[in-house]
Amino acid sequence: MKHLTRGGQLLSLAAKARWAWLPTRIRAYTHAIFIAFLLLALLVPTWRSGPFTWWPIWPVPARDGHTAALGALALLPGLIATGWLLHRIVERPRRPWRWGRVDIMLPLLGLTLLGLSSLEPALTWRTVAQGIGLGLTWLIYLFLVNERPAIVTPLALVVLTQGAVAVGQFLNQRDLGLRALGELDLDPRLPGTSILWARGTAWLRAYGLTGHPNNLGATLAILILWFLPHLEETRGWRRAGLIVSLSVGCLGLLASFSRASWVAFLVGLALWLRHASRRNGSPWALLLVFGGMLWLYRDLAAARFLSLNIPIEARSVYERLRDGYLALRLVADHPWRGVGLGNYLTVARSLQPDAFVVHNVPLLVAAELGLPGAAMWLWLTLIPLVRRLNVPFAWMAPWLAMHLIGLFDITLWPTTTVRSAIVFAIVIATYAGRLLPGECHADRL
Secondary structure: OHHHHHHHHHHHHHHHHHOOHHHHHHHHHHHHHHHHHHHHHHHOOOOOOHHHHOOEEEEEEOOOOOEEEEEHHHHHHHHHHHHHHHHHHHOOOOOOOOOOOHHHHHHHHHHHHHHHHOOOOOOOHHHHHHHHHHHHHHHHHHHHHHHOOOOHHHHHHHHHHHHHHHHHHHHHOOOOOOHHHOOOOOOOOOOOOOEEEEOOEEEEOOOOOOOOHHHHHHHHHHHHHHHHHHHHOOOHHHHHHHHHHHHHHHHHHHHHOOHHHHHHHHHHHHHHHHHHOOOOOHHHHHHHHHHHHHHHOHHHHHHHHOOOOOHHHHHHHHHHHHHHHHHHHHHHHOOOOOOOOOOHHHHHHHHOOOOOOOOOHHHHHHHHHHHHHHHHHHHHHHHHHHHHHHOOHHHHHHHHHHHHHOOOOOOOOOOOOHHHHHHHHHHHHHHHOOOOOOOOOOOOO
């Protein structure tokens, strides 16, 4: 009898050993899919064109009343979630689940619940677009906090690629013909193209592989600042590669001529330089690259800040002021419930036919989610700055820059674009999950 019992135990152990590779393999595949999606989403202008429309499988409603085809690659987030769930089921011993810092996670959860409660339970453009934004934010956030995948190299590749494409567009004053990746047709002579006016002519502002120069500038500004703590702990050729990538990213940021992104980047960099100047000179090198090209095109830069009487700039200022006042009116008319997540433009244009979405995150949140949503946004914004998360204050540069950009633009608000949701989630997860170098040496991003 004892022999039979021992034999059964041996068989059980043999069976376990036979399948011991499964959790590791599933986790590796899931991380690979996550990295692939991260690269794709940050290097494609929109999910309505380029790789996300290849091999169409699912028509979804679009804003103009037509349908947009989602391709097979749009299933990647679902594959990430499925692989992650399978790994959590078969993993032994099972690691504890992490929600991240409560004082960051709770206001994020509050904003999400308020947003979901304002959506109609139907497959409309608004529900799909806002649901994708919220879902991706939570998927990226929780995956980073719990799995801590190796995203430093992929994000460095994103910065390098976006920066290089942006510089090429600016120097050539046209698109680079990257149609397969969804690059937009760019011609400074065509209406609707984002330009600046200097030296008596129209200059194309670089788009990179994004939908607008402001999107490019915000993405590069935040990711470059996010990399600075990693330069502290990187050595050799990896460090040299990071510096090259970030330098090209700085040039791309400059070529975007995004005022809000420039200001936020320089504020964040100044904050970091105060901390890092005694340790290494890499951030100073980035400032030298940015400042050198800024000097070469100083008259173009001045046109963005000083020549506000030029029709292009005057119209931009007028529209922002007009939309700001309109947002305040919507807050006054709908103080507690708001007009609904993603419903701002529809309601605003019922009052002002030529209105645009307000270029201010707190005003947008207050208008769409009411004063409770504004309170949640304020909580989420200020708590990390007040609590400092037990890290040097200079390491808060990406967080500070992200919310500074939010005062002038909504390019990093998670329900705006897929890219916005991903960058927002990376920044939130970095602090909520204590993923900064110096806090988590053994298992960091």
